[in-house]
Each structure stands twice: as C-alpha cells, then as structure tokens.
Amino acid sequence: MLAIECNRCGRSGWVRPDEVSLLVRPEGCRLFRFTCQSCGLRAERCLAEEELELLVGAGVKPIVVPAEAVEEHGGAPLTLNDLIDLHLLLESPGWEERLAPRRRGSRFAWPRRRVGQRGEPETGRRPETGAPAG
Numbered sequence: 815m816l817a818i819e820c821n822r823c824g825r826s827g828w829v830r831p832d833e834v835s836l837l838v839r840p841e842g843c844r845l846f847r848f849t850c851q852s853c854g855l856r857a858e859r860c861l862a863e864e865e866l867e868l869l870v871g872a873g874v875k876p877i878v879v880p881a882e883a884v885e886e887h888g889g890a891p892l893t894l895n896d897l898i899d900l901h902l903l904l905e906s907p908g909w910e911e912r913l914a915p916r917r918r919g920s921r922f923a924w925p926r927r928r929v930g931q932r933g934e935p936e937t938g939r940r941p942e943t944g945a946p947a948g
C-alpha cells in the first residue's frame with residue numbers, strides 16, 4: 815500500500831499500486847494520478863525523480879509515452895492515394911533507398927502522380943502502372 819495525500823481535499827489515505835497511474839512523458843512532468851477515496855475526485859501531481867523511483871520500486875507500473883507520440887508533425891495528412899502509392903512502392907525494387915529520409919525534416923521520396931500526364935486532366939485517380947489501356 816502507498817500512503818498518499820490528496821491535493822484536492824487534503825486528506826491522507828492508502829492506495830494499492832494498481833490503483834494509481836504513473837505517466838512518464840519524454841519531456842515535462844511525470845504525472846502521478848489516483849482517485850481519492852475520501853472526496854472521490856481524481857487527484858494528480860507532478861513527481862520528482864526520487865518519488866518516481868520510489869513508486870516504481872513499490873510496484874507501480876509506469877506508462878511510458880514514446881517520443882513519437884508527442885512530436886510535432888507538419889504537412890498534409892495522408893490520403894488514400896498516398897497509402898496506395900506507398901503500397902505500390904513497397905512492391906518495387908529499391909524501395910528501401912527511396913524511402914530513406916534525404917535530410918532532416920524532409921518527407922519520404924515516394925513517387926508522385928504527375929498532373930496532366932498524357933494530356934489527361936487531373937482526376938485524383940492513380941495513373942496506370944504498366945499494362946496498356948485496352
């Protein structure tokens with residue numbers, strides 16, 4: 815059991831390690847959260863490194879948030895056509911080299927549809943990939 819003090823009502827109490835959650839993010843505070851048995855509110859606060867180690871030692875399993883989950887992303891969201899392009903690229907030889915990032919912050923270099931190819935208006939459809947049109 816862990817001795818805790820609710821920062822909502824100020825009362826002290828006991829909780830089992832499986833009754834608290836411990837959120838460890840790549841940056842920012844390590845969040846300790848539990849539901850107070852006295853006031854019924856969810857209490858939470860940031861922990862110091864020593865407190866984190868004590869809780870983990872007492873059996874609290876931390877939820878570690880990967881850096882990828884909090885990094886900022888730019889650009890337009892992927893579309894169904896982007897997904898189809900990626901699928902086709904992964905079936906072609908040399909895809910590993912083409913998907914390697916070129917420089918920091920660049921997008922991957924998968925093939926782009928050409929606008930107006932063969933005099934056709936851009937319809938948003940995929941270009942044909944080999945067999946001649948019948």
Ligand SMILES: [Zn+2]
Pocket residue numbers: 820821822823824825850851852853854855857
């Ligand atoms: Zn409380």
